[in-house]
Amino acid sequence: EVQLVESGGGLVKPGGSLRLSCAASGFTFSRYTMNWVRQAPGKGLEWVSSIESSSTYIHYADSLKGRFTISRDNAKNSLYLQMNSLRADDAAVYYCVYGDGRFDFWGQGTLVTVSS
Amino acid sequence: EIVLTQSPGTLSLSPGERATLSCRASQSVSSSYLSWYQQKPGQAPRLLIYGTSTRATGIPDRFSGSGSGTDFSLTISRLEPEDFAVYYCQQYGNSPLYSFGQGTKVEIK
Numbered sequence: 001e002v003q004l005v006e007s008g009g010g011l012v013k014p015g016g017s018l019r020l021s022c023a024a025s026g027f028t029f030s031r032y033t034m035n036w037v038r039q040a041p042g043k044g045l046e047w048v049s050s051i052e053s054s055s056t057y058i059h060y061a062d063s064l065k066g067r068f069t070i071s072r073d074n075a076k077n078s079l080y081l082q083m084n085s086l087r088a089d090d091a092a093v094y095y096c097v098y099g100d101g102r103f104d105f106w107g108q109g110t111l112v113t114v115s116s
Numbered sequence: 117e118i119v120l121t122q123s124p125g126t127l128s129l130s131p132g133e134r135a136t137l138s139c140r141a142s143q144s145v146s147s148s149y150l151s152w153y154q155q156k157p158g159q160a161p162r163l164l165i166y167g168t169s170t171r172a173t174g175i176p177d178r179f180s181g182s183g184s185g186t187d188f189s190l191t192i193s194r195l196e197p198e199d200f201a202v203y204y205c206q207q208y209g210n211s212p213l214y215s216f217g218q219g220t221k222v223e224i225k
Contacts, residue, residue, distance in 0.1 A: 035214075044204065044216055044217075044218050044219045045153075045155075045161065045204055045206075045216040045219075046216065047212065047213065047214035047215065047216070050213065050214070059213045061212055061213075062212060095160055095161075099163075101148070101149050101166075101208045101209070102149070102151040102163060102166040102167075102206070102208065103151070103153070103161070103163060103206070104163055104172070105163070106160035106161055106162070107160065108159075108160050109160055
């Protein structure tokens, strides 16, 4: 059974940092492109970042302007998102998703709240 | 930058009725990379359709997708109670790499 379990969300002050993690199981993690997608409260879906299986190709949404860094550890079947200089509009549920060209399977998400 | 516009914003229908959701792109989208997702309250989205018309694993055949170029649609032939949810279209390959429509809510009339 495919499982994607996010962790690391929580309350952070504006300008602060947070590192999200995603533990994957039930599939060959090292073969798949992984992604982060977020959803602000009551809003739609927004793609954040993607990382190809060997970390060679990495893409970000333009709106992030270099504040976020995606990475992965295939030995640990884990995906990460380092988020710096957080702003109020970064508050959202962050989903770990696998898929390339489409989002095949989603974790349940981790909530990030940005507030002073 | 490609923008996906979904219509209507809300669709009010009764169980057993047919639902047709539209997704229009601001520029041409490859049919291979147009997908649809269903999201129920408090849940993560679920892939329904990919490649414009291919149902994902386990998706019932009352869900179908069609379209090309800039106009795509998702049809639910006969609404079941569990189909009332928000539906998103999504494209891959244009700038930005991925983008979503704003969603269509299918609600019980």
